[in-house]
Amino acid sequence: MFLKKLRRQAAMVTGDFAKIFGNQEIPACPRVVIKLLEALKDPDISIEKVASLLETDAGLSARILTLVNSALYGLPGRITSVSKACSILGLKEIENLTLCHAMAETIRDPGCEGFNLDIFWTDSLERALFAREISLALSIEPEDGFAGGLMQDMALPILLTDWFDIYHNVFEKWLAGDKGLESVEMEELSWNHCQAGAWIAKSWGLPDILVCCIGLHSSPIGDLAQLNLTGTAVVPVMLSSLIIWARKDASAQAELIKTTKSLGLDKNQLTTALVKTEEVLDELGKCFDIDVVTRESLASIIERQ
Numbered sequence: 001m002f003l004k005k006l007r008r009q010a011a012m013v014t015g016d017f018a019k020i021f022g023n024q025e026i027p028a029c030p031r032v033v034i035k036l037l038e039a040l041k042d043p044d045i046s047i048e049k050v051a052s053l054l055e056t057d058a059g060l061s062a063r064i065l066t067l068v069n070s071a072l073y074g075l076p077g078r079i080t081s082v083s084k085a086c087s088i089l090g091l092k093e094i095e096n097l098t099l100c101h102a103m104a105e106t107i108r109d110p111g112c113e114g115f116n117l118d119i120f121w122t123d124s125l126e127r128a129l130f131a132r133e134i135s136l137a138l139s140i141e142p143e144d145g146f147a148g149g150l151m152q153d154m155a156l157p158i159l160l161t162d163w164f165d166i167y168h169n170v171f172e173k174w175l176a177g178d179k180g181l182e183s184v185e186m187e188e189l190s191w192n193h194c195q196a197g198a199w200i201a202k203s204w205g206l207p208d209i210l211v212c213c214i215g216l217h218s219s220p221i222g223d224l225a226q227l228n229l230t231g232t233a234v235v236p237v238m239l240s241s242l243i244i245w246a247r248k249d250a251s252a253q254a255e256l257i258k259t260t261k262s263l264g265l266d267k268n269q270l271t272t273a274l275v276k277t278e279e280v281l282d283e284l285g286k287c288f289d290i291d292v293v294t295r296e297s298l299a300s301i302i303e304r305q
Helices: 002-014 019-021 031-039 048-056 060-069 083-089 091-106 117-137 143-150 154-163 164-175 183-190 195-206 208-215 221-226 236-238 250-263 267-287 298-303
Strands: none
Touching: 031 091, 048 060, 048 083, 048 091, 048 208, 048 298, 060 083, 060 091, 060 267, 091 143, 117 143, 117 154, 117 236, 117 267, 143 183, 143 208, 143 236, 154 164, 154 195, 164 183, 183 195, 195 208, 221 236, 236 250, 250 267, 250 298, 267 298
């Protein structure tokens, strides 16, 4: 019943984008990602089978070995085997790395005013780590939270690159005004980047839970409760969408604290999740060749509230 419900929600948030965009092309998902995600649907798949698929893509294999040999794991010896790395990391972590690879291979720098690719990747990685910490606090699958947090804004650079003629006026109007991006999108287009991202994810064949995380990440907690999604990764991903604005705006800080409390977590648990996120952000960024942008600690900002 839960899976059927999730599929219904996934269908809802993707909308009829095939009709909306007409002949617009969807960026291609790397073939190895499609093959691996399909293979991982088999609960009995072997580590050897997963490793053999990963080894068909040198870039993905290198990312996995870089991560497992990083300070994040602190292993006593160097791991040179993809199969051994898979055993250490686990299949869920491998799935997340594969999705990271898909984004890295697909997303290009739009090169337009108001969009900074380094900030985009820093924001995405910070949200992913925070969503994972909140997922752990709420006893929700943490790797679903990580993947959903990472991919929630995946549509933005795609819209500004591949669908520039459709989207650039909306983006420029948002930069020049004081309304939220989703509000401007709905006024001008009758759809938003959350839904567009969910549609791309669905077209790629990503799991329904990720489609929902992407499509609903800007929804209020009350809406998620009405959709019976409060026990899923959609909630920590939604919370993670608030942290970037909370660094810049006092009202967003208050909203973050208030929403966290509504989930049954106190301010101390919020700051603990933020501290843990900040502790590993730089190291994880190195593993993915991301130039993490240095900013004021949000944990410190929240502690002063």
